[in-house]
Amino acid sequence: MLARLKEKEERLCLLFSALAEESAKGTPIIVEGKRDADALRALNIKGPIISAKTGGRSLLSLVSEIEQLQTSEVILLLDFDRRGKEFTRRLKQHLEASKTTVSLAFWLGLFKLVGKETKNVENLAKYMETLKSKICNS
Secondary structure, eight states: OHHHHHHHHHHHHHHHHHHHHHHHTTOOEEESSHHHHHHHHHTTOOSOEEETTGGGOOHHHHHHHHHHTTOSEEEEOOOSSHHHHHHHHHHHHHHHHTTOEEEOHHHHHHHHHHTTTOSOGGGHHHHHHHHHHHHHHO
16 A cells, blocks of 8 residues: 555556646646645746646637747646546547647646546645645555
């Protein structure tokens, strides 16, 4: 059990480190809301983060904002629940239609590791704290 927890923590740390690297290069990360962005900041992600649903903006205005950044790639990191999956699918379609490369690699990696235990991005920092606590107490 302890070995599995340590392995999961290590894999998550590697994933967050790679995400921080991509973000530091200037690749924008798209999340659903402010609390999702706050969770990524708590995980030491320092680059550009765009909250997709802040201020009640529409999908098209979000796509337009991303196009104005003139970035060739974005990272989608929306929630793992049904609504998050649907929003990811729709946003990916619109962005790819506007010739923006969409990376789902981090979303897929996190979903595989924690998708059954947490359904949203805003809980990732707390999840990591809990995981580290379980390892220390074992």
